[in-house]
Amino acid sequence: MYQIFRTMKMMKQIIRPIRICTPIIATNNYLNIYNLNQFFLRMSMENNDEDLEPLKVTQESDMRCPQMIV
Structure with a gap:
């Protein structure tokens, strides 16, 4: 019985940091994508200069999103 209790306690200590870390990883991946x-x-x-309307849309969205440095 004590062994089970001890393993449960260890599992809680392991799971708690994972639960905190996973949303950060998910959001980072989403931002990268x-x-x-x-x-x-x-x-x-x-590449194609004839489409000026989509170009305006991308320029507007660039102001809001962080730039990817290549």
Whole structure:
């Protein structure tokens, strides 16, 4: 009985930090994906000059999102 209680206590100590860390990792991954999407979108917009309306949209969204430094 004591052994079970001790393992449960150890599991709580392990699980508690994991629960704190996982949302941070998830948000970081999401931000990285978002930045990559913005970067590739900007690259594709620079290539074709005839589409001026999407270019304006990307410039507006760039003000709000953090820039990905390459």
